[in-house]
Each structure stands twice: as structure tokens, then as C-alpha cells.
Amino acid sequence: xxxxxxxxxxxxxxxxxxxxxxxxxxxxxxxxxxxxxxxxxxxxxxxxxxxxxxxxxxxxxxxxxxxxxxxxxxxxxxxxxxxxxxxxxxxxxxxxxxxxxxxxxxxxxxxxxxxxxxxxxxxxxxxxxx
Amino acid sequence: xxxxxxxxxxxxxxxxxxxxxxxxxxxxxxxxxxxxxxxxxxxxxxxxxxxxxxxxxxxxxxxxxxxxxxxxxxxxxxxxxxxxxxxxxxxxxxxxxxxxxxxxxxxxxxxxxxxxxxxxxxxxxxxxxxxxxxxxxxxxxxxxxxxxxxxxxxxxxxxxxxxxxxxxxxxxxxxxxxxxxxxxxxxxxxxxxxxxxxxxxxxxxxxxxxxxxxxxxxxxxxxxxxxxxxxxxxxxxxxxxxxxxxxxxxxxxxxxxxxxxxxxxxxxxxxxxxxxxxxxxxxxxxxxxxxxxxxxxxxxxxxxxxxxxxxxxxxxxxxxxxxxxxxxxxxxxxxxxxxxxxxxxxxxxxxxxxxxxxxxxxxxxxxxxxxxxxxxxxxxxxxxxxxxxxxxxxxxxxxxxxxxxxxxxxxxxxxxxxxxxxxx
Numbered sequence: 001x002x003x004x005x006x007x008x009x010x011x012x013x014x015x016x017x018x019x020x021x022x023x024x025x026x027x028x029x030x031x032x033x034x035x036x037x038x039x040x041x042x043x044x045x046x047x048x049x050x051x052x053x054x055x056x057x058x059x060x061x062x063x064x065x066x067x068x069x070x071x072x073x074x075x076x077x078x079x080x081x082x083x084x085x086x087x088x089x090x091x092x093x094x095x096x097x098x099x100x101x102x103x104x105x106x107x108x109x110x111x112x113x114x115x116x117x118x119x120x121x122x123x124x125x126x127x128x129x130x
Numbered sequence: 131x132x133x134x135x136x137x138x139x140x141x142x143x144x145x146x147x148x149x150x151x152x153x154x155x156x157x158x159x160x161x162x163x164x165x166x167x168x169x170x171x172x173x174x175x176x177x178x179x180x181x182x183x184x185x186x187x188x189x190x191x192x193x194x195x196x197x198x199x200x201x202x203x204x205x206x207x208x209x210x211x212x213x214x215x216x217x218x219x220x221x222x223x224x225x226x227x228x229x230x231x232x233x234x235x236x237x238x239x240x241x242x243x244x245x246x247x248x249x250x251x252x253x254x255x256x257x258x259x260x261x262x263x264x265x266x267x268x269x270x271x272x273x274x275x276x277x278x279x280x281x282x283x284x285x286x287x288x289x290x291x292x293x294x295x296x297x298x299x300x301x302x303x304x305x306x307x308x309x310x311x312x313x314x315x316x317x318x319x320x321x322x323x324x325x326x327x328x329x330x331x332x333x334x335x336x337x338x339x340x341x342x343x344x345x346x347x348x349x350x351x352x353x354x355x356x357x358x359x360x361x362x363x364x365x366x367x368x369x370x371x372x373x374x375x376x377x378x379x380x381x382x383x384x385x386x387x388x389x390x391x392x393x394x395x396x397x398x399x400x401x402x403x404x405x406x407x408x409x410x411x412x413x414x415x416x417x418x419x420x421x422x423x424x425x426x427x428x429x430x431x432x433x434x435x436x437x438x439x440x441x442x443x444x445x446x447x448x449x450x451x452x453x454x455x456x457x458x459x460x461x462x463x464x465x466x467x468x469x470x471x472x473x474x475x476x477x478x479x480x481x482x483x484x485x486x487x488x489x490x491x492x493x494x495x496x497x498x499x500x501x502x503x504x505x506x507x508x509x510x511x512x513x514x515x516x517x518x519x520x521x522x523x524x525x526x527x528x529x530x531x532x533x534x535x536x537x538x539x540x541x542x543x544x545x546x547x548x549x550x551x552x553x554x
Binding site: 016017021024025028050069072073 | 489492493507551554
């Protein structure tokens with residue numbers, strides 16, 4: 001999914017219901033997880049929902065695998081994926097996820113704990129590429 | 131704020147207004163709480179976490195700072211002496227409120243967690259020896275679980291956790307069997323903070339004490355919802371927090387029975403808890419002063435007096451109504467096919483704990499939050515219980531004295547909308 005498409009869809013959502021519906025629909029685009037992703041060692045701590053993450057930097061471009069048991073978080077992960085997937089390590093390092101979420105107008109819809117969860121995911125990605 | 135001899139006047143007004151209430155029973159207790167007029171859209175169902183504060187409590191705190199601020203037990207002037215008298219009177223009122231023999235059975239703490247940790251350090255760590263056993267229930271709040279688990283690990287004690295049944299009920303037979311092993315300490319909650327279950331603690335205390343155990347009760351979820359009499363219960367310790375009973379945050383109570391007081395030792399040292407100090411030695415004051423050092427949370431204690439008064443005058447008369455509202459909540463939740471409720475819904479202090487088929491509790495909570503419904507989603511500081519129920523958490527809707535059926539209906543309608551929205 002392209003970030004610009006996401007932006008367009010979220011912009012035209014007038015109610016919180018519609019915004020969440022769009023986010024959850026995005027979650028459906030997340031590729032189903034490999035069994036190996038759902039291992040305990042890949043679970044991101046600091047999220048209230050279960051979130052699993054692997055970051056592969058063995059090739060020139062970053063390869064992320066992400067999954068959650070929450071429909072809303074899955075949608076947010078799809079956004080994270082569209083921001084980072086297949087970018088170079090340098091590009092990932094230079095990306096400010098927070099400001100992208102602010103531009104999408106969804107950061108205010110995230111509770112503190114959910115924001116912290118996204119921060120935890122972002123930190124885990126940034127650490128892996130560092 | 132008007133500074134005069136406020137207490138008698140205030141009490142008088144409270145009494146008059148409670149008389150008026152009898153003639154108009156439909157009037158919601160909400161009008162006593164400024165929070166609700168300031169947040170008219172919010173459906174507040176997180177009372178097990180903390181309750182709102184009646185105006186009388188807020189006013190008492192404001193009055194204290196505006197008119198009567200001094201330190202206690204230190205002053206050599208009238209203002210300080212009057213305040214000290216009031217402060218000790220609150221201790222007397224708390225003792226009376228829970229049926230304790232005397233104000234000298236009451237220690238001020240910062241909350242239930244602090245009270246339980248005080249039992250651990252002041253009594254248990256000196257009196258439990260290697261090989262002794264501590265028993266807790268599988269539904270304990272972490273505050274009544276981790277202190278005992280950690281003491282057991284460091285002092286080589288046995289730590290026995292009595293599991294609930296698969297659907298969250300106490301197995302009394304199992305409790306009887308475990309207690310027959312003669313534990314030295316049985317630390318149990320009066321009511322489950324995660325499920326709301328009211329345990330038959332009178333019977334449990336009697337059984338455990340007959341086997342020689344000291345019994346410490348975590349009463350955090352009980353005191354605002356049912357009458358508690360520690361003398362009748364016979365427990366050795368009883369802990370609770372002011373903020374869960376319409377009082378201020380940062381204040382708790384530890385009740386200790388006369389027999390056990392001599393075995394409790396000071397754990398914090400400083401001013402006011404000592405009789406005399408020389409370079410080589412210190413002698414300590416009597417209980418409870420020997421466990422209270424430093425300037426206490428005076429404002430909270432003054433505010434707490436009004437909270438106790440409020441509960442005695444209004445909440446205890448309203449228990450039947452509270453139970454009616456809870457029944458409405460349970461029946462409404464049972465009518466939603468996707469909902470699974472946990473624990474004892476009959477003997478319950480007003481907490482409905484549930485999950486929703488195929489949905490993350492956090493997603494449900496996100497949608498409820500958008501609909502101005504305040505509940506809690508998570509493990510409720512009872513992870514061992516959640517693991518036992520085989521869930522990674524529940525949604526907890528907990529009522530207070532002011533919750534009405536309209537709150538419940540708004541919550542249920544928001545819940546149904548959330549479930550619909552998540553079917554995607």
C-alpha cells in the first residue's frame with residue numbers, strides 16, 4: 001500500500017468510526033505471518049496488544065515482518081510497513097515515523113499506551129538497523 | 131472558602147441532605163460529585179481503579195489548605211493543636227467505620243500496596259522462618275502476591291497459591307485442604323479486583339486461624355461497597371485505600387489486631403516515631419506511632435474524614451440500588467452473544483469482567499474510549515489469574531455508588547457498536 005493512498009483514504013474519513021474502519025481495512029493488507037514470526041523472541045515488549053516483529057538487514061534493503069492480534073494495531077503496522085519496507089538502512093534511519101503519523105491525522109486517535117506501543121515498535125526497528 | 135468551625139456545620143448539612151434524599155430516592159448520587167457535571171458525556175465505569183470524589187471531600191481539602199494548614203503532632207500553638215486533634219479524630223472515625231476496637235489499631239499508609247508491604251516488612255520478615263508457608267489465592271492483585279512471593283524466595287519459605295476453578299470460582303474444599311497444612315500466614319483479598327467476587331472471608335479467616343495462621347486481608351475493593359467489621363471478621367490485618375472509597379489519593383490504612391501489634395517492628399526511621407535518641411541508641415514510641423514517620427498526608431486524611439462520612443450517610447443506604455444497577459449490567463452483558471463473563475456474578479462487589487469472542491480487548495477498549503466510555507482493558511494487576519483463565523486480559527466495567535442504569539445502557543450500546551465496527 002502506498003502512503004499517499006493511505007493519506008487520501010484517511011483524509012476523506014469524517015468520523016472516528018470511518019477512520020478506524022479504514023485503518024482496520026489497511027490491516028487486512030498485512031501479509032499473513034510465517035509461524036516463525038510468532039515466536040516469543042520476536043514479541044515487542046511495551047505494547048498492550050501482542051505485536052511480533054522481525055527486521056532483516058542482510059540485503060541492501062530492509063525487510064520487515066510484522067503481526068498483531070489486534071485489528072487496529074494491524075492497520076497501524078500496515079502503515080509502519082508502507083513507511084519502512086524495502087527502504088535502505090540510511091532511509092529508515094532518516095525517517096521520522098511520528099511526524100508521518102501526525103500528518104496522517106491519526107496520532108491524536110492513539111491513546112498514550114497505544115502511542116507508546118507504536119514508539120516501542122519504532123524503537124525496535126531503529127535499533128535493529130543501527 | 132469560608133473559614134469557621136466548619137466540621138459540625140458541614141456534618142449538619144450532610145445529615146440534612148441525606149434526610150432530604152430519603153424523600154426523593156430517585157435523585158442520583160451523581161449530583162454530589164463535581165466530576166460528573168464537568169464531564170457530562172463520560173460514562174465512568176472504572177471505579178475499581180479509582181472512584182470520583184464528592185464535593186464534601188474536595189471542600190474539606192481546600193478548607194484545610196486555605197484555613198487550617200499546620201503540621202501535626204509538632205505544634206506548640208493553637209492552630210497546630212486543633213489540627214492534631216482533628217487528625218487523630220479521623221483515625222478514631224476510621225476505626226469506628228471498620229469496627230476496630232480503638233484508633234490505636236490504625237496505621238496511616240500511602241495506600242493498600244503500602245499497607246501490605248508494611249505487613250511484609252514490619253511483621254512477616256521477622257516472624258516467618260525458613261520452611262514456613264504463606265498461602266494466597268490465585269486471584270490476588272500483584273500487591274498481595276509479589277510481596278509474599280519475594281519474601282518466600284529470599285527467606286526460603288513455601289509459597290502456596292490456591293487456584294480458582296476454570297470459570298473463576300473459589301474452591302472452598304481446596305482452601306480447607308491447603309490451610310490444614312498449617313501455614314503461618316494466609317494473605318487473601320476480600321473481593322477480587324479483577325472479577326469482583328466477594329469471598330466468604332469470615333469462614334476463611336476462622337478456618338485459617340484455627341490452624342494457627344495469621345490472616346491478612348486485602349480489603350481495597352470491599353470497603354466502598356459493603357459494610358466491613360474487622361472485629362467480627364477476626365482478621366489480624368486489614369488493608370485498604372482511601373481513593374477507592376471516594377476519598378483522596380495517596381492515603382491508605384492498615385488495621386492491626388491487638389494481639390499481633392507487639393510483634394511488629396519499625397521499618398522506616400525518622401522524626402516523630404521515636405521516644406528518645408542519643409548518639410548510641412534510640413527508643414521508639416508505641417504502635418502506631420512507631421510505624422509512622424515523617425509528615426503524614428494531612429490533607430488527604432482530613433479529606434478522608436468527609437469520604438467516610440459520605441459512605442456512612444449515603445453509600446451504605448444505597449447498596450441495594452448499587453446491586454440493582456450491577457444486576458442490570460450483568461443481564462445486559464449476558465444478552466450480547468459475543469460476550470463471555472468471568473467469575474461469580476451473584477456474590478459480586480460490582481465488577482463485570484469479560485472478553486469478546488474473536489476480538490482483542492484492546493480494540494474493544496479503543497472503540498469504547500471513542501464513545502466516551504471509561505473502562506479498563508488488561509490483566510488488572512492479576513496476571514497469574516489471567517493465565518489461569520487462559521485469557522490475555524479482560525475488559526473490566528466496575529460501578530460506583532453513582533452509576534445508574536442510563537450509564538449501563540450507554541455502555542452496552544457503545545459495546546454493541548464497537549463489536550459491529552470490528553466485524554470487518
